[in-house]
Amino acid sequence: MNNPxxxxxxxxxxxxxxxxxxxxxxxxxxxxNQADEQVFRYTPGQFAELxxxxxxxxxxxxxxxxxxxxxxxxxxxxxxxxxTHLHNMSVGDVMGVRGPLGRPYPIDELEGxxxxxxxGGFAFTTLRSMIxxxxxxxxxxxxITVIYGARTPGMLLYKDQLKEWQDRDDIALNVxxxxxxxxxDGKVGFVPAVTREVAPSADNxxxxxxxxxxxxxxTQPVLTELGFTPETIIMSLENRMKCGIGxxxxxxxxxxxxxxxxxVFTLAELNEMxxxx
Amino acid sequence: MKQMLIxxxxxxxxxxxxxxxxxxIAPVMKGGxxxxxxxxxxxxxxxxxxNTRLSPKDALFPQCEKMMSFTTDRQSEEAFIMKDIEPLEQxxxxxxxxxxxxAGLVILDKVFNQGGQAYExxxxxxxxxxxxxxxxxxxxxxxxxxxxxxxKGGPFATEGLDVLLTEVGDKYVATVLTDKGEALxxxxxxxxxxxxxxxxxxxxxxxxxxxxxxxxxxxDKIKGKTTMELxxxxxxxxxxxxxxxCGVCTYxxxxxxxxxxxxxxxxxxxxxxxxxxxxxxxxFTVHATGHNPRPTKKERFRQRFMHKFKYFQEKxxxxxxxxxxxxxxxxxxxxxxxxxxxxxxS
Ligand SMILES: Cc1cc2nc3c(=O)[nH]c(=O)nc-3n(C[C@H](O)[C@H](O)[C@H](O)COP(=O)(O)OP(=O)(O)OC[C@H]3O[C@@H](n4cnc5c(N)ncnc54)[C@H](O)[C@@H]3O)c2cc1C
Ligand code: SF4
Ligand code: SF4
Ligand code: FES
Numbered sequence: 001m002n003n004p005x006x007x008x009x010x011x012x013x014x015x016x017x018x019x020x021x022x023x024x025x026x027x028x029x030x031x032x033n034q035a036d037e038q039v040f041r042y043t044p045g046q047f048a049e050l051x052x053x054x055x056x057x058x059x060x061x062x063x064x065x066x067x068x069x070x071x072x073x074x075x076x077x078x079x080x081x082x083x084t085h086l087h088n089m090s091v092g093d094v095m096g097v098r099g100p101l102g103r104p105y106p107i108d109e110l111e112g113x114x115x116x117x118x119x120g121g122f123a124f125t126t127l128r129s130m131i132x133x134x135x136x137x138x139x140x141x142x143x144i145t146v147i148y149g150a151r152t153p154g155m156l157l158y159k160d161q162l163k164e165w166q167d168r169d170d171i172a173l174n175v176x177x178x179x180x181x182x183x184x185d186g187k188v189g190f191v192p193a194v195t196r197e198v199a200p201s202a203d204n205x206x207x208x209x210x211x212x213x214x215x216x217x218x219t220q221p222v223l224t225e226l227g228f229t230p231e232t233i234i235m236s237l238e239n240r241m242k243c244g245i246g247x248x249x250x251x252x253x254x255x256x257x258x259x260x261x262x263x264v265f266t267l268a269e270l271n272e273m274x275x276x277x
Numbered sequence: 278m279k280q281m282l283i284x285x286x287x288x289x290x291x292x293x294x295x296x297x298x299x300x301x302i303a304p305v306m307k308g309g310x311x312x313x314x315x316x317x318x319x320x321x322x323x324x325x326x327x328n329t330r331l332s333p334k335d336a337l338f339p340q341c342e343k344m345m346s347f348t349t350d351r352q353s354e355e356a357f358i359m360k361d362i363e364p365l366e367q368x369x370x371x372x373x374x375x376x377x378x379x380a381g382l383v384i385l386d387k388v389f390n391q392g393g394q395a396y397e398x399x400x401x402x403x404x405x406x407x408x409x410x411x412x413x414x415x416x417x418x419x420x421x422x423x424x425x426x427x428x429k430g431g432p433f434a435t436e437g438l439d440v441l442l443t444e445v446g447d448k449y450v451a452t453v454l455t456d457k458g459e460a461l462x463x464x465x466x467x468x469x470x471x472x473x474x475x476x477x478x479x480x481x482x483x484x485x486x487x488x489x490x491x492x493x494x495x496x497d498k499i500k501g502k503t504t505m506e507l508x509x510x511x512x513x514x515x516x517x518x519x520x521x522x523c524g525v526c527t528y529x530x531x532x533x534x535x536x537x538x539x540x541x542x543x544x545x546x547x548x549x550x551x552x553x554x555x556x557x558x559x560x561f562t563v564h565a566t567g568h569n570p571r572p573t574k575k576e577r578f579r580q581r582f583m584h585k586f587k588y589f590q591e592k593x594x595x596x597x598x599x600x601x602x603x604x605x606x607x608x609x610x611x612x613x614x615x616x617x618x619x620x621x622x623s
Contacts, residue, residue, distance in 0.1 A: 003399035005344055005538075009358045053347040053357040053549075054542045079565045094357040101395075213568070239570060240562050242538045245396050247388060248554075249535035250561060252584065253570070254504050255591040260396070274508050276562075276570040276580075 004245055007051035007096025008036035013071060015091060020154030024122055025087055026063065026075045029097060037070055040100060043107060044129035045236065045264045048099030049244045050074060050086070058082045059241040059259070062100065063125040065132035072097065075125040075157060101244040102263050105130055105208060105234065114142035116200040116228075118219055120149045120191045120211035124157055126236060127210055131165070138170055145200045149176040149191040149215075153184045174198050192218040195226075202227030210236045220267070230268035237263045237277045253277050279453040280471035283442075287467035288449065292319030292372065294465065300369035302336050304329050313371065324373050324444075327419055328601060332378050332531030334385060336371050337404050343548045344400060344538070350545040359549065364400070368407040370461060377424040377601040379412050379437035381531025386437075387593045388534050400551075409457045412438035416482050418490045421602030423615060425487065426494040430600060432486040443479040450479040494615045496596060498622045499586050507587055508579070512620050517578035519610045524555040526604035526612070527581065532597045535561070556580050582617050 014028035031037035042048075042062055051057045064073035078087045089095070115134065119127045127148075134141045146165070150156045156175065165173045176187035176194045187194055191211065200207075207228050209219060216235065223233055239251035239258040246260030254273040256262060265273075283291065295301050296317055303322035305314045310330040316322055345359040374382075389401035415422070415432035424430040435441050439458030442449040450471050453459050462468060499507070527533040537554040540547055554561060557577050563569045571577050589597035598614065605613050 001399050001403055002394040002397065003361050004395050004397065005399065006361055007359050051359065053359060054349050054540050054547050056540055057538060083565070096357070096359055238564065240564050242536070245398075246391055247396070247398055247534070247536075248538070249556065249584075250537075250554075252556075252580070252588070254508075254583075255588040260391075272504065274504065276576065 005098070005243070007049065007057070007098040008040070009033070009094055010072070010097050012089060012091050012093045012095065015089075018075060018157045018159075020152070023078045024075060024155075024157065025078075026073055026157075027086070029072045029074065029095070030070065031097075032094070040072075040097070042066055042100035043104035044133045045104035045126055046100040046102045047126070047244075047263060048072070048074070048097050048101060049241075050076075050082075051096035051098060052082060052085055052089075053096070055085045056082045057096075057098070057242070059101070059238075059244060061126035061129075061236070061263075063128050065129045065136065067133055067136035075122060075128075077122050098244065102259055103261060105264055107133075110206055111140045112142065112204075114201070114203070114205035115144050116205055116207040117144070117146045117148070118191060118195055118207060118209045118211070118223070119147070120215040121151075121155075122157060123210040123212065123236070123238075124148055127208060128158055128161070130208060131171070135165075135168075135171065142204065143200075144171045145174070145198065146171065147174045147176070147191060147195050147198055147200075149178070149189075149194065151178050153177050153181050153186075172198075190218070191215050192222050195219055195222045199226060202229075202232070206232045206234060208234045230271055231266055233267035235265055235267060235270065237265060239263075239277050279459070280476060281451040281453065281462065281468045282471045282475055283449045283451055283468055285447050285449065288324065289319030289322070291465055291467060292316065292322055294319075295370060295461075299367055300365075301372060302333065302369060303372040322372065324413065327417075328375050328378075328415075328422075328603070330603075330607075331529055332381055332601065332603065333371050333374055334378075334381060334531050334534075336369065337382065337408060338385060338389070338401055338534060340553050342400060342551050344551055345549040347547050347549070348545050349542060349547060361399075362548075364403040364407075368409070369404075370409045370411060372411045373413040373442070374410050374438070375415055375601070376412055376432060376434040376436070376438070376441075377422070377430065377599040378531045379410055380424070380427070380430055380434065380599040381437075381601070382410065383437040384532045384589075384593075384595070384597055384599070385534060409439045409461050410437060411458070411461070412441040414441055414443045414483065414486070416444055416486050418486060419602060421605045422490055423494050423600035423602065425490045426496060426600050426618075427596060427598070432490055433483045443482065445475055445478045445482065448475060450475050494600070494618050495622050496586065496618060499596075499618075500590060502587075502621075504583075504587060504591075507621055508583060510620070513575060513579045516612070516617060516620075517575045520557075520574060520578050520612060521610060522557045522559070522574055522577065523609060524557045525607045525609065526614075527555040527557055528553060529603040529607050531599060531601055531603075532585070556584070582614070582621065586618060586621055 009032040010029040018024040246257040251258040313333040389398035
């Protein structure tokens with residue numbers, strides 16, 4: 001019998017320190033066994049359980065896109081026991097990955113539509129996956145508008161990639177920081193304000209939103225003003241998880257398990273659920 | 278449906294004989310409590326008492342269970358690679374399970390097998406496959422029993438059972454319900470075909486027992502209410518305050534199934550374990566950021582009842598309560614699930 005709890009062994013191939021406070025690192029992982037790699041078929045928006053023998057398991061959104069090759073990327077904020085241990089690991093170390101888990105972004109529905117991405121802080125990771133995916137399949141999507149904010153320029157993720165995207169004319173990238181900063185000639189201001197200023201059209205469009213609760217709280221009304229309906233605003237939840245497969249009961253919100261029925265939900269769906277996230 | 282007779286005096290021998298072939302789990306007295314435990318001698322089994330203190334779910338979903346083993350010894354080629362703990366080859370029989378608890382197993386079956394390989398709980402299902410469940414009908418239900426409030430429930434219900442035993446004087450009438458049950462009793466000493474007088478008697482006992490169960494808890498209207506209507510009901514405030522969040526209700530419940538996963542390591546040898554957990558505990562849902570989606574006892578208390586009677590029904594088309602009454606008996610502050618259900622249904 002298949003056992004969905006067993007993590008598949010992976011090796012750390014590269015570790016990239018993303019932010020100036022060194023609290024965010026991206027881990028590039030490759031499967032030790034080719035068979036495991038072939039089975040791991042994921043779609044942007046999904047997550048995986050990262051496992052460190054002796055320390056535990058944590059759910060982390062997949063930051064890479066399946067179009068980018070055989071490796072997996074995870075960008076991890078150092079907050080507690082497992083993440084701190086991960087931050088102290090080295091290239092060549094072996095750990096485990098279980099997944100892919102959860103309901104991804106509804107790619108089929110998004111095809112042919114304009115896509116607006118709104119994100120703040122390190123929640124940008126799964127949206128990075130989505131952007132990379134859309135750019136690799138550029139003709140299947142309409143206009144792509146990205147609004148992404150961080151506290152300071154040094155706190156932005158994927159800086160090289162952002163530069164690359166900035167130079168393309170088939171994606172409108174709006175990167176913002178909270179306050180004026182030396183050497184920063186980009187936008188200044190919080191994500192909701194910049195969203196109002198950029199004012200992406202809601203015509204034939206979906207908005208994918210992911211960020212800290214406070215950002216989401218103030219962004220929602222702006223998107224509504226712009227004409228986005230609850231059905232076209234798509235969010236991602238981050239409830240505490242253990243099993244990741246809808247059994248352990250931990251991530252339960254109303255009749256849903258965030259790990260299995262989510263983490264991706266439309267605002268329309270969330271409006272019918274208790275606010276237990 | 279095949280019905281057999283077993284003399285009470287032969288039962289211990291039959292159980293002892295079974296222990297030679299498989300693990301036999303039956304109610305035994307331990308530290309003043311009646312609990313389901315493995316037995317080696319049929320004499321240990323207590324078959325003439327009311328329901329056990331804890332449910333038999335432990336036999337399929339142990340309170341603490343090894344999932345995987347690993348080594349952190351970097352000299353080893355297998356360092357940091359997780360290895361499945363293979364289940365025991367031997368089968369098991371859970372003996373003298375009350376019908377409510379058997380229905381509890383049917384509910385667990387749904388949770389642990391949600392279809393598709395990715396959602397099959399291998400630990401539970403591997404054990405389930407090798408388990409035979411022998412039920413014992415309730416001739417004298419307790420005041421706290423409300424099994425008959427649920428579809429297919431009642432003191433003589435057979436759902437989830439392979440054999441049902443009915444105590445009739447100095448004999449048991451054994452009703453064989455499945456192939457597993459048939460295989461268990463096949464060629465066992467002391468069994469004979471049930472005569473019509475015994476079957477008649479068993480049916481009379483059944484009718485009396487069914488009448489005596491308090492089935493006064495209506496649950497029919499909950500389905501028609503929306504989640505938010507029930508969730509926002511002000512009466513939660515009146516109910517939750519005296520709860521001391523001890524979690525006894527969840528641990529004793531035959532259908533509660535929340536768990537935690539943790540690693541334990543001694544020197545370089547480790548195991549990944551799972552342990553029962555409870556939605557009544559504050560840290561159950563705390564995010565790493567410190568944010569807690571259910572910050573107070575009120576939300577946690579409400580979650581337990583909403584999950585059992587609303588959310589579970591929406592997902593699996595039945596309620597995650599079987600009316601065993603354990604949480605009513607064991608709650609230190611006398612919270613009665615029946616009152617909450619009445620309120621939810623009103
Ligand atoms: C779908 C999803 C996607 C996510 N994506 C990302 C992402 O891309 N990047 C990112 O940085 N974060 C992400 N997170 C958040 C991430 O899961 C948490 O930051 C992570 O779990 C923190 O783990 P920790 O052990 O370092 O923190 P801790 O605060 O130490 O632990 C996290 C939780 O686990 C418990 N815990 C930890 N250790 C133990 C132990 N030994 N025994 C018992 N309990 C323990 C704690 O009680 C705590 O509530 C995501 C979460 C979800 C649900
Ligand atoms: S047994 Fe009673 S006091 Fe304890 S958590 Fe359950 S309802 Fe609360
Ligand atoms: S909620 Fe109470 S009465 Fe219902 S099955 Fe659980 S322990 Fe028994
Ligand atoms: S993490 Fe276990 S049910 Fe969602």
